[in-house]
Amino acid sequence: MVDFLIGLFLASLIVSLFTTRLYRLLLWYSMNSLTLGILALSIGKSLDDRAMFITGVMTILLKAVGIPFVLKNLSVKFNFVRQITPEIKVQYSIMLIPAILVFTFYLSEPIVHMIHTNANYVAISISSLFLSLLLMMEHKNVAPKIIGFLSMENSLFLLGITATNGMPMLVELGIFFDLLMAIVVINLLFHKEELKV
């Protein structure tokens, strides 16, 4: 089951690399966070960890519902460009993405030997980190860059819950509030941009 969810996580990230519309990208980000939340819940169930349940529910509420909703409202408010064509052509992405995946899978091999439980999830989370870097790189507009930043945070969260069997809950809640602060700062930045014009 965890394998299936982690596959969905990577698949939604890869599909979001090919999307050319903003709302569809938000939908894929929301799917990505939803699988992450369910993954946290199922790992928490298998470890019988009460704190992991809270983080899972928080992930689903905040990242899968809250942040896409806020970003959609922001995009309506500030008239974001909704046609976001990637700067890297699709032909090159098709070659680049498997190259990144192979590279990171072999890159994480020494780490995989050190960790005994859920070893290959580390490899998948590192590769999704690189893929979300690619998502940030391939767009010129601000909104997809924000999504890239957020999905990078998602993959770090995945690394956290799979490699260490759950960080202390305080740290995870701290990361959530950091994320919310980032959204607020982004909102303020847009306001300032609007004032300038």
Add this chain to the structure above:
Amino acid sequence: MIIYIFGIVLLILIAPLLLSFIKATKMVLLYKRPISIFQGYRNFNKLLNKENIISRESSAITKYAPFLVLSPLIIVMFFLPPLVHGSYYVSFVDAFTITGLVSLSTFFLMLLGLDSASAFGGMGSSREAFISALVEPAMVLTIFSVSLMAGNLGVGQAGVNLAEHFPQEHMASFLFSGISFFILLMAENGRIPVDNPETHLELTMVHEAMILDLTGLYLALIEMASSIKFVIFASLFASLFIPFGYGFGVLTAFLFFIIKLFIIAFVVALLEVHTAKLRLFKIPNLLGIAIVFAFLSLITFYVLGA
């Protein structure tokens, strides 16, 4: 042996039903009054009663090609994984044979399009060649990675192995190859993101452009071939990627398999309503995603073993 033959005949018989079911579901979702789901059989009957008219410009290929379009697909039907437990099946046929037979059928369809000597036929043939050339590598990669997970290169044996020992530990790579195969199912059968099977608009036609000149028995054969192609892909998907319900009793297993086929058809209809048709030169992007997922499934299986 009787179950084997019965399964093939059953699949051929419900082939027009599935396509009419997709059409009816789409019409319901678009708030139209739906056609009867037996419309496929009515069309077949109507076409059989019409006389054959062949263009003066066309050569003998037009007479032979419809049969040669249909027959490789009928042969593929014999190589599919078994539908129920205890049925006879062909275990040694691998992905290359099935892809090759499907593309042999496509080859004769393209010849048929070129032979009619109309502008539309040539255009449709070139587009079909363009799409099917891109489909093949992804298809071979996908079926190979599934076969590796099942531990046998033969497609029939792979289906049986998957149904008996479902690879829980390879769930991630299984999912990736499933996504890839579903995109190929849409592309190869000319469903909406790639080709719209209902329109006769010259800009968007692919499949219809090649068979524009045909009537009567020949058109009936081609229509039957396209519905059988959908059944082949759907039943490959059902037995390789949804390998449950194989061990039930014979009748229950048949019923369960048909329900799986109808679920696949329903998902296809849902996607067709939900997405717009892609521009022709955007199709390589869609098939590129399929190739990425197929490759991803292979390397996830090899490197991570997940």
